[in-house]
Amino acid sequence: MFRISGGEVYDPLHGINGEKRDIYVRDGKIVAPEDVDQKHLEVIDASGLVVMAGGVDIHSHIAGSKVNIGRKIRPEDHRRDPVPRSQVTRSGVGYTVGTTFVNAYRYARLGYTTIMEAAVPPLKARHTHEELMDTPLIDKGCLILMGNNNFILRHIGSGDYDKIRNFVSWLLHACKGYGIKAVNPGGIENWKWGKNVAGLDDLVMGYGVTPRQIITTLIRVNEELGLPHPLHLHCNNLGLPGNYQTTLETMKVAGQSRLHLTHLQFHSYGGESMRNLSSQAPVLAEYINEHENLSIDVGQIIFGEVTTMTADGPWQYTLYQLSHNKWANSDVEYETGAGIVPFLFKRDNPIHATQWAIGLELFLLIQDPWRVILTTDHPNAGPFFFYPQIIKLLMDKKYRDEMLASVHERASCTLLSQIDREYSLYEIAIITRAGPARRLGLRHKGHLGVGADADIAIYPKEVDAEWMFSNPRYVFKDGLLVVKDGQIVTDYMGRSLLVETAWEESIAEEIGKEFDRFYSISLENYPVELDYLPRYEVIPCR
Amino acid sequence: MDKVILRLKERSNIPVEAEAICPDLFLTKSQQEIEELALYYGNKGRRLGDFFQVQGERSDNIVIEGEIPNFKKIGQGMSRGNIHIQGDVGMHLGALMKGGRILVEGNVSDWLGAEMEGGSIRVKGNAGHLVGAAYRGSSRGMRGGEIIVEGDGGSEVGELMRRGLIVIGGRAGDFVGAFLIAGTIVVLGPVGLRPGAGMKRGTIVAFQEPDLLPTFHYNCLCQLSFLRIYLHHLREEDLNIPQEYLGGFYKRYNGDTLELGKGEILVWAGQVA
């Protein structure tokens, strides 16, 4: 039981913009002043400090089979970043593909307390949860890959929509998932034949269905099941010049329905070839501004080492050919695939500099901060621990212009230099916690109102936003002090966030037949049991 | 010449991480400060003075007396000075070094001069595996400098090497110059299996007929002036280079044609002509 006293509070959900407020915490929740015993109250002095809810990352890759392949092919990544243990923490390694514990510690030390693992193949769900069990401090959820699943593709073809909804519902249950993710719908299935899809109306080989049909179906299922988070979509044609048209068309496919488009930066390109890749961020931003059903996260480029990893196998092969770096490809039976390629984003490279500017354009040109979310698609466009640098770029026009001047001049072909907008702390609180929490349907996160989880980050108030957001004075998780002055002070296990939806038993029988014939494991071993998770919380549907 | 002498107090089998034994560090330190340098003994932190009797200070000339096959990372990243090791020594000797010179009277273990950038290493005994190689996952091994091993070398000598010279006086293990990017490897004794597997460019010189992969192709019989210069240099380094090697002909094979195929393996063909 304690009171956070005298801090400057930024709680956009309740319109609190830097006013001095006291926050009361009891039993891991934020409570009203009358619900605590004022006499026996510990007081945390937050005067001169900035108080926000714990950060929420809507899209990151920190656990599961492709992260692990990344770890396996990148010992050099680890050798440069050893992390010794402390009294409280375990030893491990960074950097782009860190160990589970180190990832968790680093998130907590930024004041982030909830993370979505953004691409979990159903067959690898057990592995993913096992890694998440070793990812302490933070709450976590899994978005389950469904955009290239045999069962779904086949029944889109046969028009049996009810069966698909039943299956999706069962699959979320079996994977202990939180939401539906689709990556390059249809393209990964075609990659099994060495091909891809180039647009929404290309055919998926062997199924006779199109990406457009897959997206439409999954949006419909998502909304009918009333899942807390909209369909989480990685569009077709990621990374390719001219792909903004596909992205625009995809947005139109959604109609009035909710849709979340992930790492939009990678989908906002004009031009006809890599040589003249250009920004179409303004066009997409304008469309998003006019359509409140859409939300995006950015996938901002950070210059330096990254490890690209995605279910988008064909794109990863292209990237391998472009970079000549090492490449790992993974095929996940009936469900999806993955590719992993280390990559270096260079300031003096015209394409990379343009990509960097495009990300910032999206942040700055999309008017409603509730629908643009800060991500680096960790570790694809940059490691998550560079979030404070992005915050500084958004808050400080001078710093942004200096950086723009230091990168390849081609970045100046974008609108970036002409945009004067600077984010306020209030808006930063939206794009890093309130917005993603709302978009994920996590009603008890991302804000500091009564009933919210006591996930709280307290930062020193500094002019240099990068320093400020890298050095929280205190971070609380469920009311426990986990970070103090940059050090992890408590070991604590967060919860797995799940949804529960209904399905008809008949579906299990049908799936069972498929498993007997085609899967490498039996149906009995497939679903992740609830007992398997050390702690969990079911998030209600809409 | 000023020097710091380290006399081993007691021999042990427990591994010691000794990157603190480095001329760059010793140069500015008093005897007492040198004794206080931190080493890891197994998983326990210890002082250098716990292991060695230290004589001398503030010098980048280091002499180590005693057998220290359990001491790793000596001279790691050094950029200047000398290290003279009078017995056997452990893994990672001179790894990442940029300059200076290391002389070993005995044998060394694996990863000798791994990813080194400059300077020279001379070993009078044998070396372990991965001489001048890349650490696992790295894109490049040795990037410059010279390693001369008078005895035998283990497997993967010069793996992913990018520049520089490695000489093995005796036999070399399997995969000599695997994935070689550039640079020269000279093996005076027999060569193990699959020399130059995956090599892009660079030169491997052998004096006994190696078993080549089918992806290497015979080009021609040749005499190469660069090789004569190299071999003269090795003679000056007191290596036993027979006169007929200097004047003889060499069979040139190019490969690995699964890769770029611009690498060459030169095999001494005797006094043909």
Ligand SMILES: [Zn+2]
């Ligand atoms: Zn991603």
